[in-house]
Amino acid sequence: MSPIIIYTVIALTSLGIVAAAILFFVAKKFYVKENPKIDEVEEALPATNCGGCGQPGCRAFAEACVNAEDLSDLFCPVGGNETMQNVAKILGLEVEEREPYIAVVRCNGSFEHRPRTSNYEGAPNCTIAANLYGGETGCTYGCLGLGECVDACDFDAMYMDETTGLPVVIPDKCTACNACVTACPKNIIELRPKGKRDRRIFVSCINEDRGGKRDCEVGCTGCTACEKECKFGAISFIRHLAYIDPEKCRLCRKCVDVCKPGSIHEINFPPKKKKPPKEKVAAKEKQIEKLEAEVENPNVDKLVVEKKNIDVLKKSSGISDDKDE
């Protein structure tokens, strides 16, 4: 073995030992004392660093949790209740269960519903387009369709539907981190409670003008029919736009029925039964029987009249003649 190699090995090894010694003492001397619980809490967090909690990242949130005296103001929307329970366990604190939220797109102005009146050729960025003008359609409130919310989503929970030109939220992936809400320059996306059995009712329109239907077939016209229909006072109007307060809404779906343009959306509800409640049908059937019995009467003039009545009754109660079909 040539002496050069031996010298090199000896020199480098001793250098290494010296450096290690220095590092060891420096590390001891300048050791930063940190609450070990911060590491533990961080471990329990989802580590997405999305900022949905309002902190710059998961580490900062962990620090905030450890320093906080109670956890009522802190919530990790991504981890949800389960994560917060774990965090609370580590810190020995109590935490209340929160209702899970989900992002909701409040615009239904698809290509089909909202005709284009101009053509935007600028930079494909919603904020830039929104600074320039109201958008390609007559509605100056609606979705611009350039997908800034989709870009902002860290969880692949959104995509642009090519056929409608509107963003779609994938419920299973959405963590309600608020990124899309802040990204949208038109404030279309809202975080709403997921609702019982994932059922939600919301106004899918943010057009505050009177007669929003002029620009979009499914726009809220501001007719206030839903406000009058709602027994729980959950619907209020901002200028000419209905808003359903999710806390007051009991999901009765009456507003959905009265909304003529169909701006109010229901999600995950079973399809509505066409037939009215049973007793009413029974009562009407009785009436029909009675009338039919009367028709047996040979009075011809009456017959014509009564037959009409039977038809009307049948129609109104949803009883079909061709039951066999």
Place this chain on the structure above:
Amino acid sequence: MSKSDQHIKTFPKGGVHPNDEKRSANVPISELPPPKMVSIPLSQHIGAPSVPVVDKRDPVKVGQIIAKSKGLVSSNIHSSVSGTVTKIDYVLDSTGYKRQAVIIRVKDDEWEESIDRSETLVKDIALEKDEILKKVAEAGIVGLGGATFPAHIKLNIPRGKKADYLILNGVECEPYLTADHRLMLEKGAEIIIGAKILMKALGVEKCVIGIEINKPDAIANLSELCKEYPGIAVQPLKVQYPQGGEKQLIKAVLNREVPSGGLPIDVGVVVHNVGTSFAVYEAIQKNKPLIERIVTVTGKEVDKPVNLRVRIGTPVQDLILAAGGLPDNTGKIISGGPMMGKALNSLEVPVAKGTSGILLMPEEEAHRKAQQVCIRCGQCVSVCPMGLEPYLLMNECEKEVFERAEKDHILDCIECGSCAFVCPSNRALLDYIRLGKRVVTTMRRERVS
């Protein structure tokens, strides 16, 4: 005027040379009769929207105040027609959004009695400095060059600052537009008296009127009229865009440089447009508020390009009809000039105080070309009149590193669009820079509060 004063000046840095296309330069200003309905927007100026002082079904006369200024930076608005207020509603305006406007159904043409409608030239300035300032504010005069900054605020020199020069901007460096050009030819004497009024209000002795040399008749006309008034001179300027930018004009005329983030008053200068000067003349000498303006309606395919005197609030379609109707192959309708103007998405948009022209672009010119990658040619850097690096600013804004954009002086950008004009890759430079400016401004405001 001696020959040496007449030598042509320009600003030293950057600039571009688009074809000037001044098709309506020889068409005298004609008056467009008031339309059947006007919708007068309540925010036609930079600053807070005005507050309406009329109500539904109120009768109004021409020149009657219909909205009062609110807050420090704001402006009064007067009715441009006589008739009845039908409603105060949200109307699509040139911002592309629906904003509040007063809608008036026109009946007859009845003016406020206090307005002097005669053509006689009133030379003597009877009012004192403070009275002029008050009157200008009352008349709702804003910068008519396009920026629509309330004029009375510019005339109010902040304490500790001193102005020694007034510059009148008659450059009109935007291609196609000829409104200021025609005004300088037809109302030259009024413009100069307006300048005198502005000088009195500012307490300055010297005034320079900057005009590009593609308007030799206007230069000759104003130079001739100036002889009567010592202290006022005409400065011919090279045809170069953006010669009419406030900072460029000051640099070209007086060789003074407005500091970054500063205002012209920091170098002792106040700049007003010639149109504003004419409006000031009318307000002070004729008691007439700002209710109409000159609008050029032009375009390559337009039948008869015209310069119209239009009542504020007239829908754009009426102007286009007066110019021979909408050409078949119109691809884009622009409010303002081709460089800094804004595309309109409706023909019902009303003319506002800042509408200097309506440009109808043919289909083949109307569209943007496909954007390609930046090839680092540096053309945008060499044409930027503010000495910025547009390609860098765009990248920073695209990548959302706005703090760095701020350090690279993004707020100095005057949005002239020269960079996007020369870019061989058709990059949306100005789009992103505008976005960055907005974000940086909000960032700064948040930092202060």
